[in-house]
Amino acid sequence: MKPKILVPEGLSDESVVRLSKYAEVLKESQLGSRLDVILPEIECLLVFSWPRFLGSEQIRRMKSLKFVQGMMVGVNHLPLEQLPRRVVVCSNSGAYSTEVGEFAWGLILAAAKKIVWFHGSISSGNTDLGVYRLSPNDVVILKGKTLGIIGLGGIGRYVARLGIGAGMRICALARRRRRERGVVLLYGEAGLRKLLSRSNVILLSVPLTKLTKGMIGKEELALMKRDAILVNIARGDLIEQEALYNHLVANPLFRYATDVWWYEGGAETLRARFPFLSLHNFVGTPHVSGPSAVVTGGPERLAVRNLIRYLSGRRPIGVVNRSEYV
């Protein structure tokens, strides 16, 4: 008998067909009132955001659940503390590297070249070319500068590779000892301090875990160069919101560009607690980098492939170390 797997409503027919070779594929709408009866038989979950109908009571009743495959690369939104230890949870590791990496470069360049600010200034009627005579700090040249990457997963490695092409020096904070061509690898607390103090551009591309939450606070900001560019492509809560706001106000040459925002009441929101959008040295986009990958179908294909690895007895990729979250 094939194992039962519960998949998102929106999963493509193509993916359903592929999975059906290995499992009985179920969607909530197909189960209707039978959902409660079948819950204890479900062995695998494929999830985007966590399904609302799976509360703690339902999770407790999923006695056969062994494997959860996320469609996002971040898993901080999954109820890891409610899942029994036997359940293996996988991130959709690497599924967003290119698209989010491209977006990260968009934010780096938008901040370095002050594109949003210049466009806004002309829009608000400053149409005298002479006004824009440059001070050397206005448009940052990236060649020869140092790019510090915090988190050398798929996105971090993509950004590093383009940075090397642009003639930047690259250093990166990594968790595991490894080699990465053209990248100076740093480790631990001392490595982080070194990266923060020597980098002209700093990219956050690390998962949000209990270890990384608030990792950039007042002290870390104080270590950065006064004219550094900080780019966040990962999760808003890696940074302490109030400390960042104060730092941006106190250091007009410092720039922050982000696609991700802080959580309030468990959900990401564009309504920050401080008026970041009134600052000239802030650039923000509404968490569109990951979704820009989703529409390509790539992340779905990769998640399905990893689920099939599990279903066919091979070792899945991107197994989450739950002790970092719970």
Next chain:
Amino acid sequence: MKPKILVPEGLSDESVVRLSKYAEVLKESQLGSRLDVILPEIECLLVFSWPRFLGSEQIRRMKSLKFVQGMMVGVNHLPLEQLPRRVVVCSNSGAYSTEVGEFAWGLILAAAKKIVWFHGSISSGNTDLGVYRLSPNDVVILKGKTLGIIGLGGIGRYVARLGIGAGMRICALARRRRRERGVVLLYGEAGLRKLLSRSNVILLSVPLTKLTKGMIGKEELALMKRDAILVNIARGDLIEQEALYNHLVANPLFRYATDVWWYEGGAETLRARFPFLSLHNFVGTPHVSGPSAVVTGGPERLAVRNLIRYLSGRRPIGVVNRSEYV
């Protein structure tokens, strides 16, 4: 006796010292009332913008003038029609490749990722994350797309190289038969049409000459994909202003990003004849890409080096083909 050269007021002491080994270096302020007497003896000019005190009458009296070295890469602002045929004019070719190339990438990504639009939308109070659910056309993924480069000089080659790194297909309109690794080269009118119709991103990095002025008009825009991204890092007048405005209005998925603006009365101005800044698919910056290179001192050093090539009897680089301008 050393030849006399007239240099800009702001030329650095370092450059003056270097040039003094080969020539008598003069600045306008040092000459004062003797300027008129010395004009007929000046053999070389090093110029940024053309000096105001050198009108057509003064140019006629510069009987010894043999060589003009520009500090900009464009020479369309020099009075080429007034300079006798014996005068060799050199562009500061290659001096801006990295800095303007980086800026070009900033504009490409700002347009592809809609960073200016997203930031502006949040700023104007659209703070509901759900509003930004993406249609596939919103955030353009560059990997696998075609980048068409019109003008394969230093800037075009720089942008091509990074495009290859980002996994794009590159085609380029070139003037001379040559080879360029990873780039499909196209030539002439037929090549231009091919480039315009097949490219997802089109970069203008060609000099403004009598041959290229208005090269992108209604017909050329009509050849482009309806959702193409056109980026102008060269000169505003390469494009017919009214045709572009109408095209942007009629094709909301088409995007135009520019650092350069149209001339009015001989001078570039941010006050365009059409309300481009009211359009969501327009991104504009106030001609800061070249100046961002100037502040590094690199273009001055390169121009001085080329002037020394001339002064020491070697062949200078970047000699302008005046028939393309006059």
